[in-house]
Amino acid sequence: MPLPAFIRALPAADIPVPEDLVTTNAMQSEDGLIVFFTIHKDMEIPPHSHGPQWGMVIEGRFELTMNGETRVCTAGDSYDIPAGVEHGAKLTAGTILMDVFAEHDRYALRR
Incomplete structure (x- = not known):
């Protein structure tokens, strides 16, 4: 099931991944950032770290x-x-994630 039209109408996040692999829709405030990721092709995110992140799988699966x-x-x-915790992922085509x-x-x- 695709994301609702009002979420798909949100601006894209400027991520370092080609749009044929993943599309994004995001909301931002001075307190945080919410990004919806729609994965189009199997892909791998190499290990990295940054500030706190919480997420939920809306559809599909990933490692x-x-x-x-x-x-x-x-x-x-x-x-x-x-x-600061190092993490990486193997994402499956068709997966939809919400990361905060x-x-x-x-x-x-990107507006």
Whole structure:
């Protein structure tokens, strides 16, 4: 199920991933950033770290690796990534995620 039209109408986040792999829709305030990620092709996000992040799988599945431990997250699962914790992911085509970042400027928005 695609995201509702009002979410798809939100601006894109300026992420370093080609749009044929993933599209984004985001909302930003001075307190944080919410990004909806729609994955179009299987892809891998290499290990990295940043400020606190919380997310939820809306549809599909992906593998999340934190501190060397991997778990499979499916629709309805949430995950909490504390600040500075190294993490990476293997994302499956068709997956839709919602990530909330404490860093309001984690990604700029494309208007």
